[in-house]
Amino acid sequence: MNHEAPKRIVVIGAGIVGASLAYHLASKGAKVTVVEAGGIASGVTGTSFAWINASCAGMDPIAALRGGAIAAWRRLETQVPGLAVRWHGALSYGTQDGRVSPSCTVIDRIRIAQLEPQLRQPPEQALHEPEQGALDAVAATHALLAAARALGATIRMQTPVPGFTVQDARVTGVETAAGVIEADMVVLAAGTGTAKLAAQLGVDLPIHASPAIFLRYQAPPGLVRGIISSHAMEVRQDEDGAMLAAEDYLDDTLENQPAAMAQRVASVIRNELEGADAIAPEFACIGLRPMPVDGVPVIGYLPQVEGAYVCAMHPGVLLAAIAGQLASGEIVDGEPAPALEACRPARFLA
Numbered sequence: 176m177n178h179e180a181p182k183r184i185v186v187i188g189a190g191i192v193g194a195s196l197a198y199h200l201a202s203k204g205a206k207v208t209v210v211e212a213g214g215i216a217s218g219v220t221g222t223s224f225a226w227i228n229a230s231c232a233g234m235d236p237i238a239a240l241r242g243g244a245i246a247a248w249r250r251l252e253t254q255v256p257g258l259a260v261r262w263h264g265a266l267s268y269g270t271q272d273g274r275v276s277p278s279c280t281v282i283d284r285i286r287i288a289q290l291e292p293q294l295r296q297p298p299e300q301a302l303h304e305p306e307q308g309a310l311d312a313v314a315a316t317h318a319l320l321a322a323a324r325a326l327g328a329t330i331r332m333q334t335p336v337p338g339f340t341v342q343d344a345r346v347t348g349v350e351t352a353a354g355v356i357e358a359d360m361v362v363l364a365a366g367t368g369t370a371k372l373a374a375q376l377g378v379d380l381p382i383h384a385s386p387a388i389f390l391r392y393q394a395p396p397g398l399v400r401g402i403i404s405s406h407a408m409e410v411r412q413d414e415d416g417a418m419l420a421a422e423d424y425l426d427d428t429l430e431n432q433p434a435a436m437a438q439r440v441a442s443v444i445r446n447e448l449e450g451a452d453a454i455a456p457e458f459a460c461i462g463l464r465p466m467p468v469d470g471v472p473v474i475g476y477l478p479q480v481e482g483a484y485v486c487a488m489h490p491g492v493l494l495a496a497i498a499g500q501l502a503s504g505e506i507v508d509g510e511p512a513p514a515l516e517a518c519r520p521a522r523f524l525a
């Protein structure tokens with residue numbers, strides 16, 4: 176396995192993970208080219224709830240990675256022009272998912288009503304995680320790529336990668352309709368497209384497309400101050416009023432299609448929040464999350480072939496900053512990151 180600092184690195188995918196990688200690799204002096212089949216953030220990043228939520232239920236094989244996720248976003252905010260996370264905290268109640276984080280506290284009804292005054296019926300108790308936040312994932316992806324470009328990276332949109340050039344079991348470049356882009360290292364950050372690309376290099380990565388429902392509403396500003404995650408709804412609101420919600424995908428029956436769910440969730444929001452009568456569904460869709468079969472990110476060198484590194488994960492918005500930081504250290508500086516040990520692609524080889 177080659178751990179020498181490569182000069183020319185091609186990143187496949189311009190979602191939030193590929194953008195973070197491109198920025199971190201370029202900031203370490205690599206000559207980076209990002210190659211994207213569609214437009215910037217045209218994959219699942221474009222329809223993400225984008226909650227920076229580092230808490231986890233039960234045993235966590237990536238505790239060290241998750242533990243560094245918030246600090247990594249805070250660092251990027253100081254480095255990348257235009258990148259802003261809203262650190263407004265999150266309230267959870269009635270979800271019974273047993274999530275824990277070091278900074279969470281149980282708060283009572285009075286405090287809940289202070290934090291979210293529009294809640295019609297604040298619960299007796301809620302879990303408050305003040306260190307959490309959310310970002311505009313599309314804007315963050317643009318900001319990271321602009322910062323990468325300022326460091327010399329090239330971004331090629333509308334450029335699908337159908338395959339690779341390989342010599343002596345070593346990847347030497349990526350194929351595109353405009354010709355081969357030669358590379359010392361290729362990074363697969365292609366979301367749900369990652370497994371197909373890895374298969375081209377002879378490695379089966381069990382990364383599935385896991386559906387979730389993304390909903391956006393027009394709403395009067397000021398209804399929700401942070402994130403509310405309850406048995407009834409998972410919502411947050413941007414400064415301009417746009418309210419975002421995420422729901423589990425149930426099935427493909429008519430009543431569970433995104434448009435129908437948007438109406439149903441709107442009724443729930445109106446019931447839960449004072450002043451929400453005017454909210455109107457604006458956009459609803461199914462987003463496909465890159466979900467490794469064991470739920471653990473896939474980050475590291477692809478086995479059996481030289482010159483290829485994989486970065487595919489959920490929750491990708493939470494982890495994009497820390498994954499970009501650690502993966503770029505491995506690729507450019509040859510510094511193995513112990514926090515990535517549980518994530519190695521080789522775990523799927525029998």
Ligand SMILES: Cc1cc2nc3c(=O)[nH]c(=O)nc-3n(C[C@H](O)[C@H](O)[C@H](O)COP(=O)(O)OP(=O)(O)OC[C@H]3O[C@@H](n4cnc5c(N)ncnc54)[C@H](O)[C@@H]3O)c2cc1C
Binds near residue numbers: 191217218366367
């Ligand atoms: C409703 C919903 C809510 C979510 N909420 C959260 C949340 O609160 N917090 C969180 O952390 N995560 C959340 N997620 C998940 C998160 O959005 C994803 O984990 C993250 O966006 C994945 O980013 P990515 O860059 O890996 O993938 P993508 O954004 O899909 O980017 C991959 C890119 O690769 C490109 N590509 C694929 N194949 C090729 C190819 N052969 N050639 C060239 N380009 C290619 C695609 O066009 C795409 O643009 C949510 C997802 C959904 C749907």
